[in-house]
Amino acid sequence: MTTPQALTVLGATGSIGASTLDVVARHPERFTVFALTAQRQGERLLELCLRHRPRFAVLGEADAAVALARALRAAGSSTEVLSGPAALVEVASHPEVDAVMAAIVGAAGLLPTLAAARAGKKVLLANKESLVLAGPLFMDAVREGGAQLLPIDSEHNAVFQALPADYGREPDRAGVRRIMLTASGGPFRETPVEALEAVSPDQACAHPNWVMGRKISVDSATMMNKGLEVIEAHWLFGAPAERIDVVIHPQSVIHSMVEYVDGSVVAQLGNPDMRTPIAHALAYPERIEAGVRSLDLFEVARLTFERPDFDRFPCLALAYRALREGGAAAAVLNAANEEAVAAFLAGQLGFRRIHEVIDAALERAAGLSVESVDAVIASDAEARAIARREIHKRQTS
Numbered sequence: 001m002t003t004p005q006a007l008t009v010l011g012a013t014g015s016i017g018a019s020t021l022d023v024v025a026r027h028p029e030r031f032t033v034f035a036l037t038a039q040r041q042g043e044r045l046l047e048l049c050l051r052h053r054p055r056f057a058v059l060g061e062a063d064a065a066v067a068l069a070r071a072l073r074a075a076g077s078s079t080e081v082l083s084g085p086a087a088l089v090e091v092a093s094h095p096e097v098d099a100v101m102a103a104i105v106g107a108a109g110l111l112p113t114l115a116a117a118r119a120g121k122k123v124l125l126a127n128k129e130s131l132v133l134a135g136p137l138f139m140d141a142v143r144e145g146g147a148q149l150l151p152i153d154s155e156h157n158a159v160f161q162a163l164p165a166d167y168g169r170e171p172d173r174a175g176v177r178r179i180m181l182t183a184s185g186g187p188f189r190e191t192p193v194e195a196l197e198a199v200s201p202d203q204a205c206a207h208p209n210w211v212m213g214r215k216i217s218v219d220s221a222t223m224m225n226k227g228l229e230v231i232e233a234h235w236l237f238g239a240p241a242e243r244i245d246v247v248i249h250p251q252s253v254i255h256s257m258v259e260y261v262d263g264s265v266v267a268q269l270g271n272p273d274m275r276t277p278i279a280h281a282l283a284y285p286e287r288i289e290a291g292v293r294s295l296d297l298f299e300v301a302r303l304t305f306e307r308p309d310f311d312r313f314p315c316l317a318l319a320y321r322a323l324r325e326g327g328a329a330a331a332v333l334n335a336a337n338e339e340a341v342a343a344f345l346a347g348q349l350g351f352r353r354i355h356e357v358i359d360a361a362l363e364r365a366a367g368l369s370v371e372s373v374d375a376v377i378a379s380d381a382e383a384r385a386i387a388r389r390e391i392h393k394r395q396t397s
């Protein structure tokens with residue numbers, strides 16, 4: 001019996017955090033929880049700490065952290081409470097940590113995820129935004145830190161499973177012709193485009209196949225999620241934009257595919273449940289029980305495929321454009337998207353204005369750099385300021 005892996009879960013109170021802790025709790029002999037983090041939701045984090053007994057808990061704000069520490073002490077817990085961004089970096093790179101689940105949403109996940117990579121951890125990457133924002137820096141940090149990067153995003157995890165174990169980010173050497181990322185098409189795949197003008201945040205967050213956080217749910221409704229995933233696939237697998245295709249597959253049973261030069265197409269299938277990719281990455285290269293229902297193909301009965309409609313989903317086209325443009329374009333795309341989605345969720349921006357804000361930000365942002373971490377942070381801030389001005393022009397309330 002080997003010693004258990006010590007795990008830090010960044011974003012423990014979120015949807016991926018919950019699925020991760022569900023899998024971990026099924027295998028107490030394999031995993032110990034070293035740290036759990038959340039931005040808010042001290043009460044939820046308290047419950048998780050009492051159940052999983054981490055050495056550290058991190059909350060975004062100092063006041064909330066004091067309250068959490070008090071509640072933990074009162075409950076007889078020895079979990080130590082920290083707060084703020086530096087504490088996230090600390091628990092992501094601590095010498096006693098083996099693996100880090102990077103499940104913070106948005107650019108806020110960049111610094112701790114990068115720290116885990118630099119410290120040579122096993123990095124389980126759900127936070128796709130950090131790769132979109134700082135792809136080259138992130139991949140350098142993985143290489144230089146000697147980290148093992150395992151994709152959690154279901155599509156990338158599927159591609160990872162369909163590639164040879166020694167795949168070295170060189171499609172040609174492995175005989176890979178193209179990568180096909182599947183997409184459900186989200187809740188508005190068949191909604192008349194005119195009707196999209198009036199959709200509400202709750203309608204956008206009602207995903208047909210997956211239950212996820214609100215930001216990624218809106219990204220799925222605009223298909224920006226798939227756009228971010230195209231960029232993510234580019235950095236993870238070293239494939240250029242023209243060799244990463246998007247296939248709409250409403251059943252979400254095939255999680256993605258790799259086509260080889262001999263015409264073979266290798267796919268990974270399963271019920272849409274994030275515990276599958278999470279368990280795969282947690283135990284890699286072994287396999288563990290994840291609590292996921294067996295796939296009943298007779299119940300699924302039919303797998304269908306459609307070409308994405310770029311007029312219905314302009315955000316997908318914007319993401320391809322940003323990837324082709326290179327430089328800071330993907331960072332601008334990501335920052336403008338985060339701002340536009342937050343404004344949409346707050347009822348301040350129409351659904352069909354989201355892509356307009358991102359398009360305008362890509363047009364207006366000039367001379368930005370992503371050469372260093374400081375440059376990435378400055379470019380992200382500048383792109384957000386531009387996006388906020390564009391949101392203001394289109395604001396509904």
Ligand code: NAD
Binds near residue numbers: 014037109152
């Ligand atoms: P979520 O909104 O449910 O949870 C986000 C977590 O991040 C929470 O614990 C929250 O407290 C924390 N957080 C938010 N803002 C923070 C900040 N500024 N600083 C520190 N922590 C902060 O989101 P989710 O659906 O679990 O998604 C998490 C990440 O995983 C995203 O990058 C998303 O794109 C990716 N992902 C999610 C799914 C899914 O099925 N939910 C699938 C694939 C990829």
Ligand code: MG
Binds near residue numbers: 153154
């Ligand atoms: Mg995905």
